Amino acid sequence: MGVLxxxxxxxxxxxxxxxxxxxxxxxxxxxxxxxxxxxxxLKGEDAGSSGPAEDVAKLIRDAGGKAISNSDSVSEYDAVAAMCEQAKKAFGGLHAIINPAGILRDGMFHKMDPADWKAVIDVHLHGAFNVTRASIEHFREQQSGSYVLFTSTSGLIGNIGQANYAAAKLGVMGLSRIVAMEGLQKNVRSNIIAPFAWTRMIASIPVKDEASAARVERMKNGMRADQVAQLAVALCADGAKDTTGQIFAVRGNEVFLFNQPRPVRAMARLEGWTPESLIEQALPAMKASYTDVGASASVFPYDPV
Known part of the structure; x- marks a missing residue:
C-alpha cells in the first residue's frame, strides 16, 4: 500500500x-x-526528445507500476490540455499534478535579452497557469485535486542574475495562493515548494572561486532531488488534505514552512503625507523594519542537515 x-x-x-x-x-x-x-x-532552445520521459515511464513499469510518457511543452496550453486528457483516457482519471518543469536563461537584468525574459516566463509562469487551468474544472467537478507547483528562493528571497526566473517564480506563488483560495470549498488544493537540490539547473551556475566550489560540492552530497520528491508526493496524498495555500522549502533533510507577506509596520498622519514628511518621518521610522537585499545564500548560509 502506498500513499497514492x-x-x-x-x-x-x-x-x-x-x-x-x-x-x-x-x-x-x-x-x-x-x-x-x-x-x-537547459535553456529550452532545442526541439527536444521523447526519450527522457519514456525512459522514466519504463522504469516505473519495469518496477510493476503504471506509467505513460508525454513530450509536449508545458508552455503550450493546448498541449497541456491534451496531456490531461491523455492521462484520463489511459488511467481513467486525474487527481494531482506535480509541476517542476523549468528552464534557465540567467543574466544581469541590464543585459537581459527580451527573448530570454519571455522564454523563462513562458515555461515557469505560463506553464504553471497552463497545468492548473487545463485541469481545474475537472478537479472542481470531482471535488478533489492537488497541485504541487514549484517556486524558488530566487523569487521568494532573490538571487543576482535571475530577474526573469525570480519574477516567474514569485508569480507562481501568487497563482498558487488564489487557486488554493478559490478551490477551498471544492477540496482543490495548491501548494508550492522552493527546492534546494543538485540538478542540471543548479550545475549551470558558474563557480567563480574556491569557496563557491566547496559550496557546490556540499550541495551535490547534501541536497538531493529525491529529498524534494518526498514532500511533493506527500502533498498529493489524501493524508495532506488539510494542507493548502502554503509555501514550503526542502533543503537536504530539512523541510521549511515559509511565512507569507503581511504588514510589518504602519504609520499614520492625521493631516496626510507629503513627499517631504514621508522622507523626514515615515521612511526613517520604518527603516529598522526593512528587509535587506541579501541573496538566498544570506538567509541559508549554513550547510544542510
Missing part, C-alpha cells in the same frame, strides 16, 4: 532531476503516472 494508491498523477519535467524523482516515487507509492518532459536542453 488509486491516484493518477501528472509529473512535468519528469525526465530529469526533481521531476524524475517525483515521478519514480509517485509510481512506487501506487500512483499511475503520466511522465511529461520536453526532452530539451
Amino acid at each position: 494508491d488509486g491516484k493518477v498523477v501528472i509529473v512535468t519535467g519528469g525526465g530529469n532531476g526533481i521531476g524524475r524523482e517525483c515521478a519514480l516515487l509517485a509510481g512506487r507509492e501506487g500512483a499511475s503516472v503520466l511522465v511529461n518532459d520536453l526532452g530539451g536542453g
